[in-house]
Amino acid sequence: MSALAMILAFAVAAGPLVVQSIPLAGPDDLVFLAHGKSSHAAGVFVLHDRVLQGHFSESEAGRVELPEATTAFDVADLDADGRSEVIAVCGERVLLFEFSIYGDDLDEGLELFQAPSLLSARSMSPSPYVLATTLDEEVAIVLPCEGALEARGLDGALLGRYDVEVPGEEGDTFIAEVTPRAASSLSGLDMRICRVSELAIPPTSEMSPFSKPVGSTPRALPQEGQSGDYVYWPWFPLKPRSDGGSRVLYTVACSGVAETCTRVCEVVSGTVESPEPSVKVRALRRYPGAILVDDEGVADFNGDGFADLVLWKAPEPGMSVDSIMRAAAGKDWPLHISIHLFLPDTMRHDPRPSGHLTGRVPITWLLGIGQAAPVRNLVIRDLDGDGRSDVGLSMSDDQFSIWISGPAGFAAKPDLVHAFPERIDEVAFCADLDGSGVQAIGLRTARTVQVIRAPRSTPPVLPAVQTP
Amino acid sequence: MTATALALALTGVSFIAHDIPGLSVDSVDPFTGQNSGRFRNADLDGDGHPDLLLADSAYRSVDGWPDAAAAIEMPELRAACDVWQGLLYCRVRAGLDVMEWGEGHWRPVLTHDIVWARWRPPDDSGGLWFERFLHDMDADGVPEIVIPAATGLSVYVRDETVYREAAVLDVLPPMALCTDGPQRLWPADARSIRFPSRAMHCRLWLDGRHVTVITDEEGRGGEVWHVRRFAVDPRCGFEMTELESMQIALPPGFEPCALNGDGMVDFAGGDWSFSDRMPVPSPVFETQATTDGGRSIQVRRSRSFTPKCSFIDFDGDGDADMITESMGVFDGGVRETANRMLTSRDVAHAIEVRFQDARGRFSEKADVCVRVTISLDKPLWRQTDFGNRYLAGELVDISGDFNGDGYRDLAVQNSPNRISLFEYAGRGFPRQPAALLAFDDDAEVLVADVNADGLSDVALVPRDGGSRAPSGKTKVYFAQGE
Numbered sequence: 001m002s003a004l005a006m007i008l009a010f011a012v013a014a015g016p017l018v019v020q021s022i023p024l025a026g027p028d029d030l031v032f033l034a035h036g037k038s039s040h041a042a043g044v045f046v047l048h049d050r051v052l053q054g055h056f057s058e059s060e061a062g063r064v065e066l067p068e069a070t071t072a073f074d075v076a077d078l079d080a081d082g083r084s085e086v087i088a089v090c091g092e093r094v095l096l097f098e099f100s101i102y103g104d105d106l107d108e109g110l111e112l113f114q115a116p117s118l119l120s121a122r123s124m125s126p127s128p129y130v131l132a133t134t135l136d137e138e139v140a141i142v143l144p145c146e147g148a149l150e151a152r153g154l155d156g157a158l159l160g161r162y163d164v165e166v167p168g169e170e171g172d173t174f175i176a177e178v179t180p181r182a183a184s185s186l187s188g189l190d191m192r193i194c195r196v197s198e199l200a201i202p203p204t205s206e207m208s209p210f211s212k213p214v215g216s217t218p219r220a221l222p223q224e225g226q227s228g229d230y231v232y233w234p235w236f237p238l239k240p241r242s243d244g245g246s247r248v249l250y251t252v253a254c255s256g257v258a259e260t261c262t263r264v265c266e267v268v269s270g271t272v273e274s275p276e277p278s279v280k281v282r283a284l285r286r287y288p289g290a291i292l293v294d295d296e297g298v299a300d301f302n303g304d305g306f307a308d309l310v311l312w313k314a315p316e317p318g319m320s321v322d323s324i325m326r327a328a329a330g331k332d333w334p335l336h337i338s339i340h341l342f343l344p345d346t347m348r349h350d351p352r353p354s355g356h357l358t359g360r361v362p363i364t365w366l367l368g369i370g371q372a373a374p375v376r377n378l379v380i381r382d383l384d385g386d387g388r389s390d391v392g393l394s395m396s397d398d399q400f401s402i403w404i405s406g407p408a409g410f411a412a413k414p415d416l417v418h419a420f421p422e423r424i425d426e427v428a429f430c431a432d433l434d435g436s437g438v439q440a441i442g443l444r445t446a447r448t449v450q451v452i453r454a455p456r457s458t459p460p461v462l463p464a465v466q467t468p
Numbered sequence: 469m470t471a472t473a474l475a476l477a478l479t480g481v482s483f484i485a486h487d488i489p490g491l492s493v494d495s496v497d498p499f500t501g502q503n504s505g506r507f508r509n510a511d512l513d514g515d516g517h518p519d520l521l522l523a524d525s526a527y528r529s530v531d532g533w534p535d536a537a538a539a540i541e542m543p544e545l546r547a548a549c550d551v552w553q554g555l556l557y558c559r560v561r562a563g564l565d566v567m568e569w570g571e572g573h574w575r576p577v578l579t580h581d582i583v584w585a586r587w588r589p590p591d592d593s594g595g596l597w598f599e600r601f602l603h604d605m606d607a608d609g610v611p612e613i614v615i616p617a618a619t620g621l622s623v624y625v626r627d628e629t630v631y632r633e634a635a636v637l638d639v640l641p642p643m644a645l646c647t648d649g650p651q652r653l654w655p656a657d658a659r660s661i662r663f664p665s666r667a668m669h670c671r672l673w674l675d676g677r678h679v680t681v682i683t684d685e686e687g688r689g690g691e692v693w694h695v696r697r698f699a700v701d702p703r704c705g706f707e708m709t710e711l712e713s714m715q716i717a718l719p720p721g722f723e724p725c726a727l728n729g730d731g732m733v734d735f736a737g738g739d740w741s742f743s744d745r746m747p748v749p750s751p752v753f754e755t756q757a758t759t760d761g762g763r764s765i766q767v768r769r770s771r772s773f774t775p776k777c778s779f780i781d782f783d784g785d786g787d788a789d790m791i792t793e794s795m796g797v798f799d800g801g802v803r804e805t806a807n808r809m810l811t812s813r814d815v816a817h818a819i820e821v822r823f824q825d826a827r828g829r830f831s832e833k834a835d836v837c838v839r840v841t842i843s844l845d846k847p848l849w850r851q852t853d854f855g856n857r858y859l860a861g862e863l864v865d866i867s868g869d870f871n872g873d874g875y876r877d878l879a880v881q882n883s884p885n886r887i888s889l890f891e892y893a894g895r896g897f898p899r900q901p902a903a904l905l906a907f908d909d910d911a912e913v914l915v916a917d918v919n920a921d922g923l924s925d926v927a928l929v930p931r932d933g934g935s936r937a938p939s940g941k942t943k944v945y946f947a948q949g950e
Contacts, residue, residue, distance in 0.1 A: 034653040042654045075653055118645060118664060128650040130659045142661050149663060164663050174586065176616040178600040179497075179504045181673060181726075189603050191672040193616050197643060198665040324806040431654065 019418060020058050020451040022046065024444075031428045031442065031449050032128055034075035035084040040435030043084065044442060044451065045075060050126060052086060054099050057434070062099030065106050066090070072119045072129035078139050078154065087112075087131050087141060089119045094141055094156075113156025117143035135159050172197045238264060238342070239305055240298040245277075248307060248349075250291050258290040260311055264347050285348055287340060289313035294380035297430070301355065301405045303387040306342035309349040310391070312375055313338075314366055332360040335374060335395070339410070355409040359395040377427050377443065383454040385437035390454070392441055397423040400443060402454055416454060422446055481870045481877075481891060481902045483926065483945035486533060490522045491942040493914040493927040499725040499736055500788070501780035501867035501876075508598055509920035510551040512540075512569040518920035521551065523596045526569075533946055534919060543567060543574050546589060548599040552611045557602055559613075561587055564631055580630045585617035603674055606702035614674065616640075621672065621679070623706055635706035639698060641683045643668045671724055677702065678711075682724045682733060690719040693762075695733050716762035727759050727779060728787040728828060734759045736779055743771070750798035750805075755790055759828030766830050768822060770794040775819075776861040782836070782892075784874030787824040791866055792834075794818050797848065809849045815842045815858065819866060819878065838890065838897040840864075843883045853931070854884050854910065868915035868924030870902075870947045877902070879926060884910045887926065905945055923947040 024031075025048040036043025036056045044055040050066040052073070064086045066073060073088040078096065086097040088109070095109040119129070131141050133151075140151040140159050151160040173196040181188030238246035245267040252260050264282040289311030293299075299308045314335050327333065338353035365374035377400060379392040388405040395401055398421070401414035422445035429442040433451070443450045492506040509518035517529035524542055527534030542549075545565065547558035555577060558565040566578035590597055602611035605623070613624035613631055621637040643666040652658040673680040679698045684691045693716045698708045718735055727734040736757040743752045751772050757779070758765045770792035782789040796816030797808050808815075820834035842863060845854045857863060863881040870877045875892040882888050885908060888901035911928040918925045926945040 030650060032650055032653065033655075039656065118666075124645070128653050130651050130653065130661055133659075133661060144663050149661065172618060174588075174618055176586075178616070180502070180600060181675060188676070189600055189614070189672075189674040191616050191674070193640065193668070193670050193672060195618060195640075195643065195668045196646075196665060197667070321803060321806045321810060324810065325803060 018453040020453075022055055022449040022451065024048070024447055024449060025051075027446060030128075031444060033429050033431050033433075034128070035077050036433065038082050038435065039077065040432075042431050042433050043075075044429070044433070044449065046449070047126065047128075054084065062101050063106070064097040064099055066097075066126050067093075067095065067109065070126040071124055072131065073126055074129060074131040076132040078132060088126070089117065089129075089131065089143070092116050092120045094143075094152075096154075112141070112154050113152065115143060115150065115152060115156060117145050117150070119143060233263070234293075235265075236293060236299075236307055238266070238307055240300065240307055241305055245279075248309075252290045253286075258288075258313065260287045260289060260291040260309070261285070262287065262309070262349065266347060282347055285351075287311055287349065287351065289336075289338060292337065292375055292378055292380075294378055297380040298382070298389055299380045300389050301339055301409070302341055304342070304344070306344055308342050308389075309340040310380065311338050311340065311353075312336065314361075314374065327363060331363055332396075333363045333366055335359055335361045337375070337391070355405075356412075357391060357403050357410055357414075358412075359401070359414075361395050362397070377424055379427055379430050379441055381430050381439045381441075382437075383439050383441070385439075394424055400424060400441075400452065402452075404454065418452060420445060420450055422448070424450075481889060482948045483903060483905065484533065484948060485943055485945050487536075488520070488522075488527065488534060488918070488927075488942050488944050490524060491520075491918065491927065491944065493916050493918070493929070493942070495862075495914065496777050496865070496867045498775075498777050499723065499727075499779050501777045503867065503914070503916035505916050505918075506598060507918070508549075508551045510556075511554050514554065520919060521556075521598075523549075523593065523598065529919065532919065532921060540569065542596050545596060546594065547596055548587070548589070548601065549596045550599055550602045552602045557611075557613070558596070559584060559587060559599075559601065564613075578629065578631075582624070582631060582633075585615050585619065585622035585633070585636070605674075605677055605700060605706075607676065612702075616672065625702070634702075637679065637698075637700065637706060637708060639672065639679055639681050639696075639708070641668055641670055641681065641694075644685075673726075679708070680733065687717055690717060691722070692717050693722075693724065693733075693735065695724075714761065718758065718762050718765070719756075722756065722758070725779065725788075727757060728824060730759075730828070732759070732761060734828075735762065738774060738778060753792070755792055757790065757830065759824070768792055768830065768832075770820070772798055773817075773859075774861050776865060777867050780867055780876060782821050782866070782876045783823060787828075789824050789835075790822040790830045792820045792822070793861070793864060794820075808847075810847055813844045813847055815844060815848065817842050817864065817880075819864060821866075836892075836896055838878060840878075840880050840882060840888070840890075842880065845884055857912075862912065865913065865915045868926070869922075870924050872923050877924070879913060879915055881913045887913055889926075907943075911943075918944050919946055921946075 022044060024046060030047040032045050033042040034045050046053045050070060051063060052066060053061060053063045055061045066088050067090045070088045070090045073086055075084050075086055077083060078085050088095045092114045094112045096112050097109045098107045100106050133140055133142055135151050139154055142149055142151045148164060149162045150158060153159055175194045177192045179190050181190045233249040233251050235247040235249045238248050247265050249263045249265060250260055252258055262285050266280045266282065268278050268280050270276050287309060292310040292312055299310050300306065301308050312335060314333055337357040339355040340349040341354045342349050361374050375393050377394040380389050382388060383390040383392065383402060384404055390402060390404045392400060392402045399417060399419045402416040403410045404415040425444045427441060428444040428449055430439055433440045438453055440451050440453045494503060494505055496503045508521040510521060511517065512519045512526060513528060517532055519529050520527040520534040526540050526542055528538035528540065530538055543558065545558050545560055547560040550557045554568060556567045563581045565576060567574045568577050601613050601615055603614045604611045610626050615622045619636055620640055622633055623635045623637060624631045625634040646665045646667050671682040677700045679700060681696045682693060684693045696713045697711045699711055701707045721737040721739045722735040723737055724733050725736050727736060738753055738755050741752050741754060743750055752769050753774050755768050755778050756765055768790060771794040773793045773795050775791050775793040778791055779788040780791060781787060798805050816839060818837060818839045821836035822831040823835045824830050842858060844858060846852045848855050865879045866876050868877055868879055870889060871891055877892055878890040878897055880888050885906060887905040889903040890897040891902040905926060907928060910931045912931055914927045914929065915924050916927060917923065918927060925947055928943045930941045
């Protein structure tokens with residue numbers, strides 16, 4: 001059965017939840033998003049060995065077989081026809097592939113040009129790598145070379161060469177730890193040597209297409225805690241949709257009962273007297289429970305533009321042998337998630353929760369081995385396109401629940417629950433796949449990626465002004 | 469320094485306590501049991517007794533013990549320091565100072581300018597710091613200076629009165645592009661052009677004229693280790709000849725080490741799994757080793773405990789033996805486990821030794837087994853500092869030889885202010901400890917031969933509020949032997 005047929009066979013509507021199943025060929029398959037049917041719609045791509053399958057919608061898919069020596073590839077719309085192509089670096093060759101529909105012959109690829117680069121010598125399996133960009137409105141392929149980035153047109157013409165900066169005194173981090181060799185003569189030496197070279201791209205105006213900072217700002221700041229010790233304070237932006245710079249620092253204190261401490265750091269605009277903006281650090285606030293954060297999501301449950309607080313807690317079993325025995329025999333345990341809205345007037349999160357999500361999770365999840373919280377596959381996104389964040393998470397290995405936030409908050413029970421035939425391993429992605437404003441969630445199991453979409457609420461609600 | 473107390477000696481071994489301010493002792497290496505420490509020993513005054521060298525002062529040995537009254541200041545240099553037969557080799561930024569102690573002061577033996585391939589002081593040192601850079605490659609009794617640098621392994625040899633760079637051994641593997649994982653291709657504003665970082669990691673073993681270079685790379689389901697071995701000829705311009713090159717594919721979690729004297733690179737490690745054969749799903753630690761180049765992997769399982777040291781030459785035959793430890797908390801059923809976790813302060817702990825035979829095989833069943841009881845300050849679920857140190861493997865140490873008989877002895881900190889020392893007696897450990905060391909305050913116990921007399925000593929580093937206190941208060945119980 002072809003992959004397309006599999007998709008059609010598995011595509012089902014489970015109540016209001018639309019579920020699409022994309023089969024995987026093996027556990028090492030790489031699942032990622034890239035340009036799909038248009039610049040607004042992502043496709044879901046699966047790389048198995050050297051076969052790249054693109055899923056552009058429930059019914060459209062194509063594939064490309066990368067050459068054996070491919071080290072890096074990009075998926076982008078190079079010819080501006082709306083459809084994505086694949087650029088692959090294979091040794092010194094740079095190749096262009098079109099996706100072939102199932103049943104058609106595979107595209108053997110068009111060699112654009114040959115150019116040596118650091119990617120030529122890479123002895124790795126193929127990996128997604130940003131190669132295509134625009135330079136002076138011309139499509140360019142950027143290759144990392146010794147000491148420089150080289151931008152070339154599709155015909156291989158050199159459009160620009162950008163030397164990389166060598167940071168620091170010697171440019172590299174070189175660490176050598178030398179100890180005596182235990183199993184040799186007394187003077188034998190054992191050296192552990194590590195050398196890392198990280199070169200920065202110089203910020204030049206000419207390089208504007210590439211000047212996006214590498215990586216993101218570390219989302220943690222060291223702050224001096226009450227005890228005088230340095231405490232690790234991660235943070236999330238206070239206004240996720242604007243770039244004001246205000247942020248909420250948080251840390252979790254565990255002294256018997258977990259509680260989350262927050263400090264709002266507000267960027268205050270400058271005045272006529274002192275035009276420079278300043279940072280106002282608000283008082284430390286404490287909230288019962290441990291914080292839940294979706295690193296790429298926005299927790300704004302009332303659509304007011306301010307980030308809200310999501311906390312979890314679970315009742316502690318009494319510390320007696322009998323209560324432990326009862327808890328162990330019960331196999332699952334209550335989990336309580338509370339929502340604290342941000343109050344712009346007082347610049348703090350409301351100490352009273354405005355909503356609750358409750359359920360039961362396997363008791364082994366609460367043991368916390370290798371997991372920070374007993375909440376698995378957490379997604380905090382606007383899943384129905386109404387401008388309010390919704391919550392998706394698993395309460396058991398093979399089930400995923402979605403709570404849709406409405407004007408009155410959350411319902412007592414999840415709005416959507418879907419049970420899968422396999423254990424959910426992880427959230428592979430959460431993105432707007434069709435440009436409709438509705439976020440789709442990709443859940444990875446051992447043999448499939450389950451793409452689920454909540455139905456869009458109509459019409460979209462504009463961000464509301466918070467009223468006390 | 470004050471020689472304060474003679475520890476309680478129940479049988480043969482006795483200890484004498486000295487304060488050694490500034491002494492810092494590291495934990496033992498998990499694959500060798502070796503404690504390299506941040507101190508050195510050298511016979512500075514030629515009296516036949518090794519003296520104890522710290523970064524800022526040296527304690528000369530009087531009657532076998534480092535003596536505060538005979539302490540001397542170390543040279544006031546910002547330099548990497550190594551010792552060789554009573555001489556102090558100090559690499560300053562642009563030169564070499566070789567010094568000896570005599571007539572009450574440090575005397576220069578050799579001083580000249582030189583450009584080092586690499587010289588980088590640690591961030592926390594304003595004066596001397598210890599490094600290992602002396603190695604006698606040509607076995608002429610005069611050490612060469614070997615320094616790993618980005619260009620290779622630089623070798624400096626002594627010509628008459630100066631050291632000069634004689635060779636740069638091109639043994640370091642090339643820089644490779646880092647496998648930073650797949651880049652994000654979507655959404656458009658997440659796409660960024662990056663210059664890929666490059667890295668090189670390797671282990672480099674120097675044994676006489678032989679250099680072994682060990683590197684690894686990710687493979688399917690584990691790691692592929694590359695081992696290259698070279699012979700270096702110091703008489704022919706340090707010309708290198710490759711003796712062997714091999715690849716070994718292993719599951720993740722292994723580290724290269726030398727478990728016996730067959731000249732092969734061995735690999736060992738440990739990993740956690742869950743046992744589903746017990747009433748309570750309890751974690752199981754799997755100690756793993758291969759002594760035949762990866763052809764067979766030996767796995768021995770123990771319940772719920774990672775030892776401080778998994779391999780040590782227990783019986784002094786030159787081959788490393790396998791150490792496993794287990795705790796009795798999970799013995800029995802759910803109720804018994806819960807009862808122990810919640811109410812009991814006493815934890816039953818077992819240490820097992822499996823000897824390595826001439827074929828590199830570790831015994832299936834334990835050759836030596838000793839059970840001790842550790843009295844925690846509170847039940848395990850309370851997660852006190854002492855309880856957490858127990859779970860981290862800090863309270864049991866089987867790396868020391870306190871009586872010099874060639875067999876390892878056992879040191880157990882079985883309460884926050886007491887250590888019991890058990891001497892190995894032929895087929896096992898007696899129930900009664902050979903010595904008890906009691907102290908007032910909670911302290912971290914570390915075993916090392918501090919005065920280089922061949923007997924392991926016990927260093928107590930006081931703990932302050934759940935963390936190690938400054939080394940200025942270190943007290944050492946020096947073993948006096950039988």
